[in-house]
Amino acid sequence: MKVGVLASGTGTNLQAILDRVHGREGVDVVAVASDQPSAKALKRARSAGVPTAVFAQNEYAARADRDRAMAEWLAERGVELVVLAGYMRLLSPEFLERFPQRVINVHPALLPAFPGLDAVDQALAYGVKVFGATIHFVDEGVDSGAIIFQRGVELADATSADEVMAAIRPIEHELLCRAILAISRGAVSGDPDHPRRVVVRDRA
Numbered sequence: 001m002k003v004g005v006l007a008s009g010t011g012t013n014l015q016a017i018l019d020r021v022h023g024r025e026g027v028d029v030v031a032v033a034s035d036q037p038s039a040k041a042l043k044r045a046r047s048a049g050v051p052t053a054v055f056a057q058n059e060y061a062a063r064a065d066r067d068r069a070m071a072e073w074l075a076e077r078g079v080e081l082v083v084l085a086g087y088m089r090l091l092s093p094e095f096l097e098r099f100p101q102r103v104i105n106v107h108p109a110l111l112p113a114f115p116g117l118d119a120v121d122q123a124l125a126y127g128v129k130v131f132g133a134t135i136h137f138v139d140e141g142v143d144s145g146a147i148i149f150q151r152g153v154e155l156a157d158a159t160s161a162d163e164v165m166a167a168i169r170p171i172e173h174e175l176l177c178r179a180i181l182a183i184s185r186g187a188v189s190g191d192p193d194h195p196r197r198v199v200v201r202d203r204a
């Protein structure tokens, strides 16, 4: 399965994919794109010999134009699964139509709590005791697609986003890699009796 990754930032999730999934069980990362020319994720991809591209919004008249160019670039490389690994923009409906049920995202909260940007800060501001990470399919809403994996971590006294992220990052990396491998094995499917539920016949 050919995987394309979209990342806006540091790219630790991308690095986990490159280290643990890339080149295994027929999964290959064939493209990494970013909206940020300076994203460290691009350097990580280049170091692994993966082709990269930047689709900066200021070079396009509209989001749809940019997403069309990005979808074209991914499709040219034969991408079958698009992984949002710290990608901080909403994708246009047209982009999602190009990869139906084939775009997944990692989010640093237990959805449906705290969707959107700054999820960890939202959770801290609310005063929750359990934080967590979610891997989900991307639909046209904001972090509202069907959930593949999620796991919580109890941090009753957390006061800083850094502290929470230190606990969440390893969970994100593990669950995202597991989701990619499970999808490539054909082990992830919808539940015919429940429109939002995802069934995972996972070995891990």
Ligand code: GAR
Pocket (backbone or CB within 6 Å): 007, 008, 009, 010, 011, 012, 013, 014, 085, 086, 087, 088, 106, 107, 108, 116, 117, 118, 119, 172
């Ligand atoms: C991750 O924590 C991911 O969950 C989050 O961005 C971070 C990227 O880290 N994504 C979102 O908040 C999406 N709404 P990374 O660049 O080190 O992989």
